[in-house]
Amino acid sequence: MNTKNYYSSDFRLGIVGGGQLGKMLLQETRRLDIGTSVLDPSEVAPCRLGSNEFTVGSLTDFDTVYQFGQNCDVLTIEIENVSVEALQKLEEEGKKVFPQPHIIRLIQSKIRQKNFYKENLIPTADFISFENKAELMTAINKQQVPFPFVWKQSTGGFDGRGVAMIRKKADLETLPDVPCLAESMVPFEKELAVVVARSANGECRSFPTVEMDFHPEANLVEYVFSPGNVEEAISDKAQELARMVAEKLGIVGILAVEMFLTKDGMILINEVAPRVHNSGHLSIEGNVSSQFEQHLRAILDLPLGSTETIQPAVMVNLVGDEDYTGPVYYEGIEEIMALSGVYVHLYGKAETRPFRKMGHVTIIDPDLEAARAKARIVKEKIKVISQ
Known part of the structure; x- marks a missing residue:
């Protein structure tokens, strides 16, 4: 049985990211009187008002995230674009970090995520991954990737960004030169x-x-x-x-x-x-x-x-x-x-x-x-x- 006293105590939950998801999570910590610290790069982030302690700093900088985590008992995230390396080190030093850093790392990359599904026989749309735009163009020219298909940026895309419907070669012109997926269109x-x-x-x-x-x-x-x-x-x-x-x-x-x-x-x-x-x-x-x-x-x-x-x-x-x-x-x-x-x-x-x-x-x-x-x-x- 869990014997930790989380309520009305010196326990501190750290939240990496201070946007609206964190704000709604804080409504629950307030209700249960669980102490919180939040890290976010914006001084006007939604979480600035609901947390017990609010720190302005980069979510992707190793030292910032590592130092933030030192003063927390359990750490969680409300955004995937964080320094996994810092969270990994904190976990290795005995901090509880959930979701676990290796899972965040896997999901940060759409290529790693799709390979995970394939390796574990989890049904997903057919795909081919590419390290850069030139590789993708070569595959298209060899007719290994037929039109139409869905282009997905491997990292950094969110809220509809980093995804494009590719119906013809001209649609490729504005795509960035980054690791990506070409995914079959699913009817x-x-x-x-x-x-x-x-x-x-x-x-x-x-x-x-x-x-x-x-x-x-x-x-x-x-x-x-x-x-x-x-x-x-x-x-x-x-x-x-x-x-x-x-x-x-x-x-x-x-x-x-x-x-x-x-x-x-x-x-x-x-x-x-x-x-x-x-x-x-x-x-x-x-x-x-x-x-x-x-x-x-x-x-x-x-x-x-x-x-x-x-x-x-x-x-x-x-x-x-x-x-x-x-x-x-x-x-x-x-x-x-x-x-x-x-x-x-x-x-x-x-x-x-x-x-x-x-x-x-x-x-x-x-x-x-x-x-x-x-x-x-x-x-x-x-x-x-x-x-």
Whole structure:
């Protein structure tokens, strides 16, 4: 049994990254009175207000992350772009770091991630990896990579960046010269996700399978629906696959598993994230335990909470309008707040820019179709613009 006193004590949880994911995690640490330290490069990061201690510094600099971790009992992340070397050294010196640094390193690289799926017989889209653009061009000229295909930057891509649909040679001209993947186009019917939690003692629980709709230009999630509109057998298959990936990785903490449901009923892994994730935000209002509370429970080796659905839920992402940059203004926010079952979450970012994630709205209702209808109203009424 875990005998550590985390509550109202000198225990310190370190969070590497201070964005909106960290902010929502801090709401749970505040509720349980767990002391926190947060590191982020921005002095106006969302986490600056909710943590017990806030440090401004680079997430990728070895010395900064290493020194930060010295004063923490357990470390976690809310973004993958961190100094894995510093976290690895801290782990070697006896600090508990979750997710484990070797898992972060693996997932930082889409090439390593896809090779992991292949080696472990985990279904995923066919792919070929390349060290540079010249290698890719040679393969195309030899007709080893047919059009169309999906190009993915191996490292550094996030929130829709670092991914491109390549239909002809001209589409390659603006791509950077970096290690990359050429991935076969998947004729998918739906995009699904399962958020699963695994604790240090091996306990594993997953949230209901959700369905995601993406913005066609920004490649960002616009809507998340829970439960997803799929047959029970498909949902069970997605759940089983997500738990299998978590077990194969041996991860401690939350793992978000994004998947394609093909037109012939196959489920393929697209990508995973070793942290709390956009596809799980609606668990705050929609489920008995949120993904943020579940992550805390997992990394502190506490009993995992119930993932049971309280009510069906729909999440609408609030992103900056593509025509506005500057001090943020939420047009129509009072109108949507007047609707029952509507919960607005603003991330604490004072400046908006095109497609920047600024917040989300969760709508809950006993009837999922009623929640979907309200979500369409929310999407129509609220605009993230600048003054």
